[in-house]
Amino acid sequence: MTTIKYKMGFNSSKIVVDSLKIDDVDEGLIITTKFEELNDKNLTTMENNGKLVFSVQTNSIGSLKNIIDDFFVNYEMAEKIQKMNYK
Structure with missing residues (x-):
């Protein structure tokens, strides 16, 4: 059986990443979502303060x-x- 692995990352906020948190392990399927914090943060809006x-x-x-x-x-x-919450 073939296994396909795919990984991506991009700037995001912890709030968004937490809302998408998936840790799913099923037959032949593994999905993980995590947040890696960045050093320079925008604490005012909490936008793009890390990497998804x-x-x-x-x-x-x-x-x-x-x-x-x-x-x-x-x-x-x-x-x-x-974005609606920060307007």
């Missing part, structure tokens, strides 16, 4: 595509909610 690291291990490209699509829908929603 998202990792997926699965056994099919179709599964990976679906997971990434769902992740970005949820990420976009979390970003919009955070």
Whole structure:
């Protein structure tokens, strides 16, 4: 059986990352989401004060595509909610 591993990271806030926290282990599927803090923070808005690291291990490209699509829908929603809270 083939194993596909995918990892990405980008600037984000801890609030957004915590709302997306996934630690899922299922048959052939491992998803982890974690937050790595940056040294220079914007404490006023809590925006981009760290790095979101998202990792997926699965056994099919179709599964990976679906997971990434769902992740970005949820990420976009979390970003919009955070911006509404700081207006």
